[in-house]
Amino acid sequence: MLKGKKKLATLVTVCVLAGSTAMAAGSPAAVPVRAVPVQQSAPVSVGTSAIETWRTQKQLAQEETMALLWMRSAAEYRALCYQGYNAAMMEVDKALSDPARKGKPLAIVLDCDETVTDNTPALAKAAADGNGQYKSIWWRDVVHEGKSGAMPGAVDFLQQVDKKGLAIFYVSNRYAPVNYEATEANLKALRFPQADKKHILLMEKSGNKQLRFNTITADYDVVVYMGDNAGDLPIGTNGKSLTERNQIVDAHKADFGTKYIVFPNPVYGAWVSAIAKNYLTMTPEQRDEVNREFLTKNY
Numbered sequence: 036m037l038k039g040k041k042k043l044a045t046l047v048t049v050c051v052l053a054g055s056t057a058m059a060a061g062s063p064a065a066v067p068v069r070a071v072p073v074q075q076s077a078p079v080s081v082g083t084s085a086i087e088t089w090r091t092q093k094q095l096a097q098e099e100t101m102a103l104l105w106m107r108s109a110a111e112y113r114a115l116c117y118q119g120y121n122a123a124m125m126e127v128d129k130a131l132s133d134p135a136r137k138g139k140p141l142a143i144v145l146d147c148d149e150t151v152t153d154n155t156p157a158l159a160k161a162a163a164d165g166n167g168q169y170k171s172i173w174w175r176d177v178v179h180e181g182k183s184g185a186m187p188g189a190v191d192f193l194q195q196v197d198k199k200g201l202a203i204f205y206v207s208n209r210y211a212p213v214n215y216e217a218t219e220a221n222l223k224a225l226r227f228p229q230a231d232k233k234h235i236l237l238m239e240k241s242g243n244k245q246l247r248f249n250t251i252t253a254d255y256d257v258v259v260y261m262g263d264n265a266g267d268l269p270i271g272t273n274g275k276s277l278t279e280r281n282q283i284v285d286a287h288k289a290d291f292g293t294k295y296i297v298f299p300n301p302v303y304g305a306w307v308s309a310i311a312k313n314y315l316t317m318t319p320e321q322r323d324e325v326n327r328e329f330l331t332k333n334y
């Protein structure tokens with residue numbers, strides 16, 4: 036049995052949620068994904084047996100517990116969701132009454148996962164099961180189950196935007212060839228409007244969303260961009276370092292809360308992989324050392 040597990044492990048491409056740009060062939064897309072061979076993504080400190088790999092993943096899963104607990108339980112998380120949608124709606128109303136915006140049709144652009152769709156039940160179950168690194172096959176199965184929920188306030192917000200006549204573009208890094216059909220069905224089941232091929236733009240080749248943003252802005256006047264990852268905004272953070280990401284955000288500080296709306300995601304995202312080079316492929320012990328050093332040197 037261990038033999039079989041080990042063989043499977045060597046075949047499976049691992050996608051680390053916290054990673055990069057798009058939950059690969061199936062990762063919580065929004066859950067950016069970096070696909071790397073399992074032996075690179077899950078180095079173990081005490082050997083390479085299936086049991087030791089499992090133990091390592093369980094340790095990594097434990098790192099996510101408090102972050103997931105906060106998203107699953109805190110009133111403050113719900114409040115921030117409402118705050119984000121309320122701020123976006125103010126911008127929508129402002130744009131509708133702005134005579135200067137009578138050119139191209141108005142639109143909003145938003146990410147899906149952890150921006151309007153809620154995957155925390157599946158993430159929490161995976162963490163509880165000791166899966167601290169989210170495999171592409173696991174994510175594909177989650178997407179195909181079609182059980183992503185709606186974040187607090189998301190349905191009302193999107194339906195109101197739709198009624199006000201704006202176009203709604205769902206720009207997600209779920210991997211299109213594997214996940215499009217299931218994603219459209221899930222969004223429709225949640226009663227999210229405009230969930231069709233024109234408005235759902237998933238990842239084809241690149242996790243950098245800027246090309247998809249450019250396609251939209253060629254025909255639409257985008258009022259607001261919304262996401263839980265800086266890469267969900269057209270500010271050029273894709274592939275940038277921790278320092279660069281922070282500098283870019285600082286340079287756009289006047290636009291947050293108006294043109295750019297950000298939702299909290301302490302569990303995964305490009306911010307994790309930006310902590311240090313190869314952070315996603317470190318052992319829990321190595322991460323612990325990096326974390327400690329980072330927090331200490333920044334005090």
Ligand SMILES: [Mg+2]
Nearest residue numbers: 065146148263
């Ligand atoms: Mg997301």
